[in-house]
Amino acid sequence: MSSLSQNLSKIFGEAFTALGLPAALGAVRVSDRPDLAQFQCNGAMSAAKQAGKNPRAVAQDVLDALEGHAAFSKLEIAGPGFINIILDDAYIAAHLQVLGADEQFGVAPEGAGQKIVLDYGGPNIAKAMHVGHLRSSIIGDCLRRIYTFAGYDTIGDVHMGDWGTPMGMILSELTLMGHTGPVTMELLAEIYPRASASCKEDEARMALARAATKALQDGDPEATARWREFIEVSIAGMKANFDALGVHFDEWKGESDAHPFIESMITDYKARALAVESDGALVVNVAEPGDKKEIPPLILLKSDGAVLYGTTDLATIIDRIQAHNPVKIIYCVDQRQFLHFEQVFRAARKGGMVRDGRPELVFAGFGTMNGTDGKPFKTRAGGVMRLEDLIAMGLEKARARLEEADIAADLAPEEREDIAQKVAIAAIKFADLQNPRHSDYIFDLDRMISFEGKTGPYLLYQAVRIKSLLRKAGLGDIAAAPLKQSILILDDVVRPLALLLAEFPDHFQLALENFTPHVLCEYVYRLAQAFSSFYGSCHILSEPDEAVRAVRLALCAMTYRQIEAVMALIGVQIPERM
RNA sequence: GGUCCCGUAGCUCAACCGGAUAGAGCAUCUGCCUUCUAAGCAGAGGGUUACAGGUUCGAGUCCUGUCGGGAUCGCCA
Numbered sequence: 049m050s051s052l053s054q055n056l057s058k059i060f061g062e063a064f065t066a067l068g069l070p071a072a073l074g075a076v077r078v079s080d081r082p083d084l085a086q087f088q089c090n091g092a093m094s095a096a097k098q099a100g101k102n103p104r105a106v107a108q109d110v111l112d113a114l115e116g117h118a119a120f121s122k123l124e125i126a127g128p129g130f131i132n133i134i135l136d137d138a139y140i141a142a143h144l145q146v147l148g149a150d151e152q153f154g155v156a157p158e159g160a161g162q163k164i165v166l167d168y169g170g171p172n173i174a175k176a177m178h179v180g181h182l183r184s185s186i187i188g189d190c191l192r193r194i195y196t197f198a199g200y201d202t203i204g205d206v207h208m209g210d211w212g213t214p215m216g217m218i219l220s221e222l223t224l225m226g227h228t229g230p231v232t233m234e235l236l237a238e239i240y241p242r243a244s245a246s247c248k249e250d251e252a253r254m255a256l257a258r259a260a261t262k263a264l265q266d267g268d269p270e271a272t273a274r275w276r277e278f279i280e281v282s283i284a285g286m287k288a289n290f291d292a293l294g295v296h297f298d299e300w301k302g303e304s305d306a307h308p309f310i311e312s313m314i315t316d317y318k319a320r321a322l323a324v325e326s327d328g329a330l331v332v333n334v335a336e337p338g339d340k341k342e343i344p345p346l347i348l349l350k351s352d353g354a355v356l357y358g359t360t361d362l363a364t365i366i367d368r369i370q371a372h373n374p375v376k377i378i379y380c381v382d383q384r385q386f387l388h389f390e391q392v393f394r395a396a397r398k399g400g401m402v403r404d405g406r407p408e409l410v411f412a413g414f415g416t417m418n419g420t421d422g423k424p425f426k427t428r429a430g431g432v433m434r435l436e437d438l439i440a441m442g443l444e445k446a447r448a449r450l451e452e453a454d455i456a457a458d459l460a461p462e463e464r465e466d467i468a469q470k471v472a473i474a475a476i477k478f479a480d481l482q483n484p485r486h487s488d489y490i491f492d493l494d495r496m497i498s499f500e501g502k503t504g505p506y507l508l509y510q511a512v513r514i515k516s517l518l519r520k521a522g523l524g525d526i527a528a529a530p531l532k533q534s535i536l537i538l539d540d541v542v543r544p545l546a547l548l549l550a551e552f553p554d555h556f557q558l559a560l561e562n563f564t565p566h567v568l569c570e571y572v573y574r575l576a577q578a579f580s581s582f583y584g585s586c587h588i589l590s591e592p593d594e595a596v597r598a599v600r601l602a603l604c605a606m607t608y609r610q611i612e613a614v615m616a617l618i619g620v621q622i623p624e625r626m
Numbered sequence: 627g628g629u630c631c632c633g634u635a636g637c638u639c640a641a642c643c644g645g646a647u648a649g650a651g652c653a654u655c656u657g658c659c660u661u662c663u664a665a666g667c668a669g670a671g672g673g674u675u676a677c678a679g680g681u682u683c684g685a686g687u688c689c690u691g692u693c694g695g696g697a698u699c700g701c702c703a
Contacts, residue, residue: 072643081646090645093683103683127646128683172703212703303703329701341629341699350701357703384697386630391700415631416697420638449665471665483639487631488696490638499665501651502639509665517662558642570640573650584658584667625663 051154051553052143053077053087056119056133060089063113067106069095074110076133078551085122085132086547093129103129137543141536144546148606153613154553157199164200165368165407166192168380169290169297172209173282174218174236177289177435179425179491180382183414186477186619187485188380189295190565191412193617195378198560203372206286208302210279211360216261217243218278219271220253223260231278233285262354265307289435294473294619306363310355313363313399314348322398323348334394346391361392365401365409376408378563383413383486412563415488417480425491438493442472445497446505450626459625467623472497474504474620481618482569502573504620507611510576511622513583514608521589521601537595541586542603545578549606552614565618572614579607 053076060074073091080088092110096103107125114123122134147154168188171177192204218236221243227235247254264271283300290297314330317323323332328351335343346358368377379389393409396402402409419425427433446468459467479496483489499505518524538546555571558564588604591597612622 075643077642079646080641084646088645090643093645094643097683130646170703209703214703327701331700339629344700347701352701354701356701358700382703383631385703387698388703422695453663453665487639492638495638495652498652501665503651503665505665506651509663513663513666520662554642562642566640567642570650577650580666581668583662587661589662626665 050156052135052140052547052550053554055143056087056089059114059117059119060091060110060131063110064091064095066113067109069099069106078547078554079132081132084126085124085134087133087135089131089133090129092125092131096129107131137538140543140546140550141538143550144536144606147550148602152197153556153610154550155198155556156553159195159198159200162200163203163372163374164195165203165205165372165374165377166195166380167205167207167364167377168192169204169206169286169295170209170381171206171282171286171289172214173279173302174214174240175282176237177286178432179417179435179438180432181289181435182293182438182476183417183480184380184382185290185293185295186480187412187414187565188378189293189619190477190481190617191378191380191563192296193619194556194560194565194568197556197617203299203374204297205299205301205368206290206297207364208279208283208286208300209357210275211265211303211307211355212357213247213257213261213354214240214244215264215275216257216259217247219260219264219274220256222274224256231274231281233281236278236282258352258354262352265354289439292436292439292473293477294621301364301367303357303360303364306360306367309363309366310359313366314359317348317399320399322395327351332395332398334391334398336394343387343391343394346395358388358392358395361389362395362399362401365392365396365407369401369407374407376410378410378412380412380414383415386411386413389413410563412485414485415483417491418488420490420492422490439472439476441493442476442497443468446471446475446499449499463624467626470621470623471499471505471508471626474508474615475499476504477618477620478504478507478569481565482573484566485564505626507572507576507615508620508622508626510580511608511611511615512624512626514579514604514611515622516625517583517588517604518601518608523601523605536602537599539596541582542600545582545603545607548575548578549603549610552610568614568617572611572618575607575611575614579604579611 056076057074060076061071064074065071073095074089075091076087076089078087079085092107093103096106104125107129110131111123111125114120119135119139120133121136124132126132166188168184169181170184171181189204192202196202218240221239243257247257260271264275314323317332323330326345329347330349331345331347333345346362347356348359350356365377368374381389389411396409417425425433449471450464450468475497482502496503552571555567559567586600588597588600591600615622
């Protein structure tokens, strides 16, 4: 199973091969000029360049080789040597037939039997989750869903920040306060900023924090007991946020879980002279001859003997390899940590954890979320917006929108609340995921929750309209079942939708290879638009011609299933009505 | 200062290996609810892809330079 363009690329590739040309040049893609063709092949121009021939002549040779092929209704050469392709409707229909019966919509289970670890979320102990955690959480969760869809056995790890100096700051603050009673999230939220601030301005205070950090990392029983206590209360808070977002993790590990691997790792690096002393610290030199820029060494131990996040990140790789032996480890973290992970990855290769590129260490960095002023996102008061506040604002807006709409008035309160939640989450997730992962983006709350145009709620709305239509046609269950329609007759009304449905594997593949959810967002939006256009151009239920009506309903069902599937990849659920 | 990323419509952003007439959304304007949900649809206007060169059949995309913005550059994460 595959996409139309993949199948056509194969046909063209064979034609190119028959002419003694590289099969790869036969690549066929969806046409840039829908007014001229459905698909195009540009390979004749490249081939002609390499062979020093006339591109149109090469294109003609290709067409001659394909003469009489049943897939094509029209093949023609245009411009300098483009080959324009229009398919035979029966060929499209047959393809759609297979696609519609496939649970995977043509996506091959390439990852079967292979494991992938994804590192995302990254919340910190004792700190309220804020908007900075939003991207990591939803992009990482989306990538996990994408890889799962491709057949991989995925392990999502939240990788909490539970081991660094902040832990020492809190521990020492509690000691200074003489606090012995139970620790609550409120208490932690109150003392952490205070401790952090005083450590920043007071070196002596910082020394206390460092000492406490060291004590914890050395296994001091009292420090450990207390630390466990505030980890527990923190996790409860994190889970509330992740549950609200519908973000899932398979493992709730943290930096501290790397601890058991650190000592032997350091001993090993030292024994092999990979780690050396420098200015009192223990470092791994990771600079390589071809470097344009000086890559600083990775510090394993600070001069006071404490470990850093680079140490735990490196040791975590050992943990993950031992536990899962993954083919890839994907880090969904802030783009600004690029250099850090470059250092860690190099150290991992140097240490032999990565051999022959396995596991492949992938830095899937994401850009900063900025406010409408272009600067890092802040609340109106200038503070960091808490994640739960952001979700609450989206929810409030969704409720208000439901109030306005008469349709929701007759629904039970529970259903309306459920709809409001789904709308809010769809708005938040789509607003984020539709941006290219690696670039910064302007986070505009008003735009995101306007629910108009290219938004999550628009997609939900289109999906719900299809569902409602199918229900009225008495086909409510077909939406969940593979397409059974035996003969598809295409006409100008349904053909664009049919061709778009067949594109899915192409877009999925791009998202998978490049770790780019926005490609799927773009596709599902186009699909919803194409459906809406189709929906507006003809009346389906009152269509007198039974065969035409059946085809249109079949396309509706298929479109619904595909929108639902892509939305599920994005991590969004579709309500029954809205 | 070194390195990397970015600069596309009034605003926010797309554009797969270099492909044809650079696409969406918002905003503006014009139509469309007495048949399937108007959170919608159809259409219009809006561009020297920062600037200057270069490579070639073809450049938003590749190369060089200039200007502007951002990130980062060993004991925080």
